[in-house]
Amino acid sequence: MKLQEALEKLKSQGYKTTAKRQDILAYFDETDGYRTAKDLLQHMEPTYKGISFDTLYRNLHLFDEVGILETTELNGEKHFRITCTHHHHHHFICKDCGKTKEIDVCPMNEVQNSLGNYAIEGHKFEIYGLCPVCQDA
Template identity: 55%
Template sequence: MNLEQALDTLKEKGYKHTDKRTDILRLFEKGKGYLSAKDIQLQLKDQYKGLSFDTIYRNLSLFVDLGILEATELDGEKMYQFNCTSHHHHHLICLQCGKTESIEACPMTEMPQSQTGFLVTGHKFEIYGYCEHCR
């Protein structure tokens, strides 16, 4: 996902194009890892005086619902990045800078089938640690 695709998705789903939404999404395009609502507020505070966490969270939630962003939790804080839509994969996530790296291996291929009739409809696998730069 990139900024142009994200804006197209908003338009296709009937949501208004606003400067705040564009600027929030632009931060994800510039970033190389996950961002929190606090990161967004800090980066946009001079541009949008009084930008509330409620406004930020409402837009982040919308972006996740539309498949524009994906979310994870690091140290008890919800973090976001552009959704990787190219193919099925998982991530290595740096706990210090939030940088992500894709990994192609999927542990679900090794999981035994449920004997209880449980139907798996999706999964998420993330490995946390420190990138080469942050070590």
């Protein structure tokens, strides 16, 4: 999902697209991988002096709820990234830098066979480790 698409989705759900919200979404649109609220705060503080974690978390939660951002938990902390809507895939996530790499293989066919008559409503498959850059560091 690109920035303009994210803003349109926000508007279509009845939410305002303020400059602050646009800047938050632009940050995620321009970064590669998952980022924390702390990363976002450091990015936003020079422009929005005194911006609070509460303000950021409220917006991050809203964007997750609306389907603009997706979340994961790394090292006990919630991380966010802009949602990818162009095709079904999963992610390798670097535990150090948060960079992601798409994985096109989906294990759901095997899982579906194993669960027989269970009604699966959704799934998320993530692999964690270190990217080549962080391994070399």
